[in-house]
Amino acid sequence: MVDVDYEVDVAIVGGGACGLTTALRAVESGAQSVAIFEKSTRQGCNSQFSSGSLAAGGTRFQAEAGVVDSPQRHAEDLMRVSGDRASEEIVRALCGAAPCYVEWLADQLGYPMELGLDMPRAGQSVPRLHTDVGRLGGARLIDTLRRAVGDAERIAFIDNTPGTGLLVDDRGVWGITVREPGEEKKVRAGAVVLAADGFGASQEMLARFAPDAVGRVYGGVSTSTGDAISWAMAIGAQTDNMAAFLGHGLMVSATGTRLNPSLPLLGAVFVDPTGQRFVEESAQGYSKLGSILMAQSSRRALILWDEQAMSAAENSELMRDSKQANAWKRYEDLESLSAATDIAVDALARAIDGSHDTPGIGAPLRSLAPPLYATWVTGGILTTQGGLRVDTGGRVLRADRSVIRGLYAGGGSAAGISGSSADGYSSGNGLLTAFGFAWLIGQYIGSRS
Ligand SMILES: Cc1cc2nc3c(=O)[nH]c(=O)nc-3n(C[C@H](O)[C@H](O)[C@H](O)COP(=O)(O)OP(=O)(O)OC[C@H]3O[C@@H](n4cnc5c(N)ncnc54)[C@H](O)[C@@H]3O)c2cc1C
Numbered sequence: 001m002v003d004v005d006y007e008v009d010v011a012i013v014g015g016g017a018c019g020l021t022t023a024l025r026a027v028e029s030g031a032q033s034v035a036i037f038e039k040s041t042r043q044g045c046n047s048q049f050s051s052g053s054l055a056a057g058g059t060r061f062q063a064e065a066g067v068v069d070s071p072q073r074h075a076e077d078l079m080r081v082s083g084d085r086a087s088e089e090i091v092r093a094l095c096g097a098a099p100c101y102v103e104w105l106a107d108q109l110g111y112p113m114e115l116g117l118d119m120p121r122a123g124q125s126v127p128r129l130h131t132d133v134g135r136l137g138g139a140r141l142i143d144t145l146r147r148a149v150g151d152a153e154r155i156a157f158i159d160n161t162p163g164t165g166l167l168v169d170d171r172g173v174w175g176i177t178v179r180e181p182g183e184e185k186k187v188r189a190g191a192v193v194l195a196a197d198g199f200g201a202s203q204e205m206l207a208r209f210a211p212d213a214v215g216r217v218y219g220g221v222s223t224s225t226g227d228a229i230s231w232a233m234a235i236g237a238q239t240d241n242m243a244a245f246l247g248h249g250l251m252v253s254a255t256g257t258r259l260n261p262s263l264p265l266l267g268a269v270f271v272d273p274t275g276q277r278f279v280e281e282s283a284q285g286y287s288k289l290g291s292i293l294m295a296q297s298s299r300r301a302l303i304l305w306d307e308q309a310m311s312a313a314e315n316s317e318l319m320r321d322s323k324q325a326n327a328w329k330r331y332e333d334l335e336s337l338s339a340a341t342d343i344a345v346d347a348l349a350r351a352i353d354g355s356h357d358t359p360g361i362g363a364p365l366r367s368l369a370p371p372l373y374a375t376w377v378t379g380g381i382l383t384t385q386g387g388l389r390v391d392t393g394g395r396v397l398r399a400d401r402s403v404i405r406g407l408y409a410g411g412g413s414a415a416g417i418s419g420s421s422a423d424g425y426s427s428g429n430g431l432l433t434a435f436g437f438a439w440l441i442g443q444y445i446g447s448r449s
Contacts, residue, residue, distance in 0.1 A: 009449040011189035013163035016045030018411030018434040019195035020145040025442025031449040039162040050138035055428025056098035061115040071095040081123040082424030093392040094436030120265040121427040137317035172405025191445040197412035198384030199226025209242035217380040240415035242386030247422035249289025251380035255325040261286035266309035275347025287425035290379035328375040385416030394441035410437025
């Protein structure tokens with residue numbers, strides 16, 4: 001028997017939404033000892049920096065609002081956008097878990113949940129994004145989970161202690177190595193859960209696996225360096241959808257902040273530096289919008305919106321952050337907008353005219369009238385969506401679909417459900433794989449501990 005420093009039922013690498021929820025669910029389901037090893041809460045996790053929008057179909061919040069939805073309808077919407085039928089079993093399992101954890105967050109953890117009736121998104125056939133009352137975003141979500149973990153007797157949260165590798169024998173994975181300040185330690189575990197997100201912060205991995213993301217503004221955290229994916233690949237794990245990522249077409253060039261993805265569905269218009277519209281704004285998800293924008297020769301667009309769109313979109317942490325950063329300007333008339341952007345007044349007037357058809361694109365959703373808000377946006381990347389191939393229990397698989405014993409992955413470390421590029425992402429897919437896999441993995445490993 002190899003000497004070890006610690007021994008637990010479940011060792012989790014990464015303390016974001018996936019890691020924290022897996023731990024809570026595992027102890028609820030019977031695990032006696034769970035340790036979460038976190039690289040650095042000071043640098044943060046993507047869940048914390050996210051908008052905290054949770055996509056779920058068939059919740060009581062929807063029923064109370066008279067919205068008819070179900071996990072099946074949610075799954076169909078996702079696959080229509082991603083075109084990824086190969087992931088159907090996983091998509092259905094995650095969509096099945098979504099209403100359970102949304103209600104659990106509200107009812108068990110006291111998270112102030114509401115249905116975002118004012119959060120329309122392309123590809124969602126009914127309002128399905130759940131968020132916090134007050135719209136403070138992911139920080140509040142992570143605070144809620146961390147508090148619950150702090151109160152749980154059988155969970156240890158160990159900060160500033162990154163996982164550094166897997167401990168493997170011929171039967172599978174039996175533990176991990178971690179770096180405590182100054183020294184490396186061995187942790188034996190009945191189950192190892194990789195919840196360390198993806199590789200959005202690794203230029204080297206992006207260049208190798210997701211070249212379309214290279215050179216974009218990165219809006220995620222520095223800790224997402226693909227560590228867990230690399231360790232598992234080295235022991236024969238298969239990966240899927242590695243070129244996919246969550247892009248963003250409303251990333252303000254000057255400030256690096258984001259605008260509310262609802263704007264294109266509220267009538268906002270995109271024009272290129274000559275004042276021409278180049279996209280049917282309301283028909284695209286915001287990730288795909290980023291790809292369309294990056295395919296333009298200027299790789300940027302001017303986005304225009306009016307008072308009506310502003311009053312519907314401003315109640316979000318994105319717009320508050322952008323406003324604080326002076327990310328946009330308000331123009332009282334087209335002449336002042338033209339002077340500021342070097343775009344001719346008549347081109348601007350055509351672009352905001354709801355009766356003017358642009359060939360191949362059609363007319364804007366509606367006419368806009370000054371005063372107008374405007375800023376230059378470019379395409380960003382927030383998180384990667386490719387990762388380790390897993391089954392519906394989150395068990396990591398080899399290419400021949402055999403299970404690597406003892407090893408599980410969720411959230412950004414697992415292969416996502418957004419197809420093979422940035423275009424197939426539906427709003428809420430990121431946290432769906434974080435919470436959804438956590439729900440499934442935690443229950444499974446907890447009941448076997
Ligand atoms: C700006 C932004 C907005 C977004 N908005 C939304 C949204 O509204 N809705 C949605 O569904 N998705 C959204 N996403 C995507 C979503 O945030 C991610 O898909 C999700 O947070 C991934 O969760 P996770 O638990 O896998 O990773 P994370 O929350 O990033 O947690 C991973 C943790 O692992 C730690 N870690 C990394 N390496 C190691 C290591 N070697 N050892 C130990 N710990 C390690 C990290 O420090 C981190 O704490 C957004 C993303 C961004 C960046």
